[in-house]
Amino acid sequence: MAQRGHLFPWVPVCLGCGVGLYFTIRSEPSVGHLLGGAAAALGLAAMVPRTNATVTPILWALALCAAGFSLAGFRAHKMAEPVLGWRYYGPVEGRIVNIDRSASDALRLTLDRVVLRDVPPESRPERVRIALHGPQGFITPEPGLRVIMTAHVSPPGGPVEPGGFDFQRHAWFLKLGGVGYTRTPVLAIAPPDGTQVLFKARMALSAHVQSILSGEVGAFAAAIMTGDRAGMGQDTLETLRISNLAHLLAISGLHMGLLAGFVFAAVRLGFAAVPFVGLRVPAKKISAFVALVAAAGYLALSGGNVATERAFVMVAVALMAVMFDRRVFSLRAVAVAAVIVLCLRPEALLGPGFQMSFAATTALVAVFGWLRDHEVPLGPGWMRPVSAVVISSFVAGAATAPVAAAHFNQFAHFGLIANLLSVPLMGVLVMPAAVLAACLLPFGLDAAALWLMGLGLRWILGVAHWVSGLEGARGAVFSPEPLVLPVLALGMLVVILWQGRLRIAGMIPATLAIVLWTQSERPDVLISEDGSLVGVMTDQGRALSKERGTGFVAMNWLENDGDAALQKAAAARWPKRAPGAIPVTALRGKREAAALLVCDKGEWVVLNVDPPKTADKNLPCTVLHPKKLRQSGAVALFDTQKGVKVVTARQITGARLWNSQ
Template identity: 60%
Template sequence: MRRVLARVEAGLLGQRGHLFPWVPVFLAIGIGGYFALRFEPPVWALISSGLGGLVLICLHRWCGALSGTLLLAAGLVACGAALAGARAQMVAAPLIEYRYYGPIEGRIVDIDRSASDAVRLTLDQVVLERMAPDRRPERVRVALHGQQGYIDPAPGMRVILTGHLSAANGPVEPGGFDFRRHAWFQRLGAVGYTRTPVLNLEEPGPGLRIFAARMALSERVQNGLPGETGAFAAAIMTGDRSGMGQGTLTALRHSNLAHLLAISGLHMGLLAGFVFGVLRLGLIGFALRYPVKKFAATGALAVAAGYLALSGGNVATERAFVMVAVALLAVLCDRRAISLRAVAIAALIVLLLRPEALLGPGFQMSFAATTALVAVFAALRHIPPDRRGPKVLRAAGAVVLSSLVAGLATAPVAMAHFNIVSHYGLLANLVSVPLMGVLVMPAAVLAALLMPLGLDWIGLALMKPGLDWILGVAHRVSGWDGAVGTVVAPDPVVLPLLALGMLFVLLWQGRLRWAGVAPATLAGLLWVQTDRPPVLIASDGRLVGVMGVEGRALSRVRGNGFAAEVWLENDGDGADQPGAAARWPGGLDAAVVGHALGTGALWHVPGKRAAEQFSGCAKGDVVVSPVPLPRLDCLTFGPEDLEKSGAVALWPSDTTLPHMLTARQVSGQRIWHGAAADTTVRLAHRGPG
């Protein structure tokens, strides 16, 4: 045993100078642990965890290599959990506790589009009828349906409308994406829609100047470049995607070019790199007297900060700015700009500012790509120059290799979150990304510089061919046969296991790094063997899905479209809701639809008229209905039951009752569930006994 410990300690000593990149990894483990809890830790526990973690971090310096490393890792995990809990408490804001219909008044602080292509307004300074100020949501988001057009929504405008509001929904299936948690960290206390016109109460005031400037720039760009090209340019320059149609967004997604839309590491890096290069070249005459390189880095950092402010400062852009800022500050401090240490510092800053970002695909994909690229190209530096080939081939090879490495690093994350794989994504990126760096981003900088002089049309005209090419590639590639494949959603343990395995391969020094292949392989095997729930029930009881030979059969042709879409995507099923509904045995013409289930049948009673025609059930049957039903001699999921449980998954069993898992059982009672949270699920077997 002593020999084993001695060898482990010697191995850790050999990692001296290479352990810092593990700091954000263990901090992330603590953050992930907090979000995995099924109960909300009390504030005193969070404080104790944070203080205890800091003590362990301080003590590790006075211990040996092995014990000191273990103390440091434990301290970082404890601090990560405390950090995430503190952030959840800091963003606390009232949640609406019931379905509201009536007048909604507020100030416009964001404008975007929903998945159904409807314009959405995010409002703050909210006023709701007959609701005390201390119970009003801090922010609400409303989708605009029906006839609008009476006003043109503008940043800072105070508006009033009549609409429906409710708290954000929980997961559409147990263990699924929790939109309520996502809304909590955005301080969205309610979401909803309106079918009546939005009325202007008050013109924009002096606040929200950056948002107003951003939308004004977006409007000017779209006026200069009409159509989807201008909307694409506005998205790149300002982050405003409200002008883009769903067809274009789908084409970019299916060709793996959607990352060009988000103002992320690619855009921020291209912008900062272009400005850095131009400034350094322009100041080359002073290079012998002044630190021109540092002047160029300072200018690039200032431009990147301006881009961050102008783009709306969302999480992805903040993350990209932090990464670019770390690289430029490394130049100012005469350190290597691109290294695993720099990536670790950027990840650490992002996690300290927004620990909830760890759960999002943006954080996971950007740091997966960056870590893999830095590690691979660092390894290639050891190749002697005479073996690297001609410079022309070297440059082309670097583009191909970077696209390949970034694509492979981000593919598992993209497949896990979006359930699709673009088979021609590498090709689309190879013929599009270089054009983004060589033409589009420099032309965007030129347009912004010339805009005060009214000459921005020059830069926009230069951008247009590049943008048209990228959009053309997206539509062409996404239209090819077999361009998109579907992937089943993995179990929650798969991505963390895969990430830890690959991080060990990339960060550990020496031959032992290849031990990380084992957990990564195990993650792949678990993914392949993922078992989807045979039966899924929506949280309102209006939709039921049963897995069959052809795929999941749905009990309704329309309605609950979001739940239906997510279920089918997580199944790795490319069908739409009408196609899945056509699989239901016997069709959906009857008021009450049934499906064979294990020892009994599953009955969906979708409304009051169907409830009147429902003749009852036998022992071993399952009945689902969004309306109250009389006492039945079978397992019944009614509105009161589902309100407490959330979405439900069922598996057949050898007993009369099926195995059951509810969304509330998985997510527990957390701070973002508000007053609606109730982990005591009393699903009734409402029989006479």
């Protein structure tokens, strides 16, 4: 009975359980199974009126789980597009639909309307993403421009290690059927077609902002106003991550909330300045509507990526609550926003953005609601804003820290200090100046507002550089087992959402999750999905088989180990024959592969090329090469008392839509 009236916040939790179930099973359910899940959801919901109050929540929970499962499956089928099934080298032609930068700081183009030599239209990927290396500068990339280049294009890769981030799945929901690079000049073959009006306006505004504010300040301002982060260098991004200020760069709930709040307050102030009008119209509701329109415009201008869509949904729910005289900040409002996001993009559940955003929001609403209900004083009037900022920064940081540590393998020790020195300035100077600049831009008077915005961003970047330079600013954290975050989240949700003293029981799974994290084991040996890189755990950390190449895989392995070493330093740990309890030899090239004539029983030999047809197939050792690894994906070896335990990426992911093309 104590839960009656407090069950709605559990709706997205149950819906999310169904979504999570779909993504964790190891075989793709048929369309018939998905239809059966949808029918089961409807059937369970239809039974609700015939049951008592005790059974009703159970039926709703099961119905929502079934609905989430089917919803995720239908979404995956809807996003189906051809995926390149081989490594392609040749001319690539397409229209530019996105411009960003890769982890290696190379400019990167996403193309649609792709044409590949000798590839029929029905087999061409919907989109490909190409990183630009070598001599460039013959064109200025712009939205809608049709370009051609000679490029290496491959299918999206699977997890870099069993249980790791699944880029194939991520690319599937982006309709990205190929990724690659070019070392030859990119040439324009047709002018922009004029269809991507918003993208063109976004890039034009980004260029305008960066022409007034130069360097990293201009790139920061462009990222905040338009979502274009192509001007941000990797050094600046790393500095922001170490200081825990990277969230200020992405257009998320903070930016959307600050913009909507500023517009709402400015319009209300305008009504208050004209009492004759303000007293005769519903000024508060009109202000909320204008703020909602401004937020929608910000969403459109920023490119409408997943994080910004999620932020807009949350702000829209809050503003609609104002318009319909409902409580703005409540767990019910957070739940509505989560349900909308899960229905629109079920795959968002797996991303750190969704998890961190709703973890922070739920914790903030719960804590400030508790402070309000218990009338906890925050100090004298002048101190309350300061107390609110300190409490919100601490609560949001504590709520998102486990998620950030699990996904990014680092912990910002001085992140609270950096946020206390930076977030208030975002609210009182940077975002108001950005709104003012946008309003003055049509009249050519935006330079002064951008200058003010630049002052705030210089301060924030200064704080980031200072904090990231402090000794011990970044702590490395090894990756937990996949079960840890769901169990931790479930425990904390019980603590927050359950009514009554039994909520303390939620600390049991939360504590168990932390214990499981501390007991997580890292593989003794890791082998990449193409055999080009091998990593063996040693007393000094993971030793890598080469110091250059396959950098993304190397970086992820070391980060997942909680090892801050660079690839070159990790490669220096590798002798000719890898150390450790599991004997591993890494051979490179056709010559070394052909020279493999003798090996020991129990030894693992990894080739980065397929062995010659004349190779001895009866060698006593285990030989892994690209042809085998294409079937298994990345391989992890564990030294156990019962012998070597082998875990492959395909064993974890199973056969799914995104890896069975």
